[in-house]
Amino acid sequence: MYLGITPSITNWSPAGDEFSLILENNPLVDFVELPDNHSSLIYSNLLCGVLRGALEMVQMAVEAKFVQDTLKGDGVTEIRMRFIRRIEDNLPAGEE
Template identity: 40%
Template sequence: MAQQTPTSNSVKALRARGDQVWARMPKCNAEFFRLTYGALVVQLVEDCDDIKEVNDKLLSMGVSIGTRIIDEFLAKSNQREPCKSFEETCEVVGRVAFKMFLGVEADVRNWNEDKSRCSLVFPENPLNENVELPPGKNFLYSNIICGAIRGALEQILYKVDVYCIKDTLRGDDTNEIGITFVSRLQAEMDDQYKES
């Protein structure tokens, strides 16, 4: 898989585009957003048998969100051409999509040798403010973000694994989400257009 490394000029251009899109996006009250999300998580904790089930439900909800927000992203982000590589796609996710939907930029780091795995690192997570996790549990409070990334990338035909590596709520120094490329998906065509 031949990949082209983003230049500092392309990173600057993506940052500028992220800032422009963020400035144009309608905003909701951040406190209301966090309280609503927190209430959703509390309800899931009350309804589910264990934390793993809560984590799975948050991931699933995120996938559903991601499959829907990709259209808004493509319509409002000035992403005129498809990304040429998985690496470029991850740069756009971290620098434009994160800014557009969360108001923060994520640095894309820790690429492996064949450019099939990276991390999105962001010091501030808008979901985490005023939140305390129960001690001793592997609770992935922001797993909904992982799901949204996975759902959005599946809509543009990337099968990926997305997972939480670090979370400031669990005492880490930053927030880090890992993305691993699994395969390219085939676009499904309507039966009338499929070759027999």
Template identity: 55%
Template sequence: MAMSRPTNRRPENHKISKELFVLTHGALVAQLCKDHEADEDVNKYLDQMGYNIGIRLVEDFLARSSIKKCRSYNETADIIAKIAFKMYLGITPSVICRKESANEFSLVLDKNPLLDFVEELPVGRASLCFSNLLCGVLRGALEMIHLPADVQFIQDQLKGGNVTEIGITFLRKNDDKKHRRNK
């Protein structure tokens, strides 16, 4: 007897996976806070773990999304927000270009899914970046596609911000002449 997979299971599995990830992330941060007194150490560990996830996750993203090479930083930021965040976290952040140089962007999350079960930072942890894993994931994934970037939080809802804002600064200048030749 052949078993078939119900077609309606994918969205349910995605939601369960997201909730499991969010709960696991909370437990991870709690354990790191127990293991390390300094918030900077916890932030560093979260960033490094995220980086390691990002360098592996980018292959899955490219395979599942069928994205071709981006022609600009603006296009890259849009794909991160509209496809990657939607695919893995079920949200679509807004993209804001922060500088006229077109290499600095912000991803603005009205609702940060990593904070679904968190109301406030632990007592005495004012400089903790609870969601710093996201910065590491973005940095690692971008590095794997040869787009080194500085990624950091600009606003954090756990620290009184109205939104969660992640700043991305691409570290190489966009070579417009190269792109014109390849068109």
């Protein structure tokens, strides 16, 4: 919602712990061109960090990585999400 885009959720794994977020339009790359000597840079990797951080706030550990990137000539931007585990709250002894 913050970026004004709605991703499509596709490619669920058989176990149900992985899926892909497909961004038809990635507003972070609208006015960006990668220099030739930095072609391996994943410019929008910030989005993976935002997703991981937001899900950690709701007690979920996930892995997020780029699979496709429009900045590198792909048709869409695809972020692959994998659920790792639920994070348990560990309170110090005596605190509840």
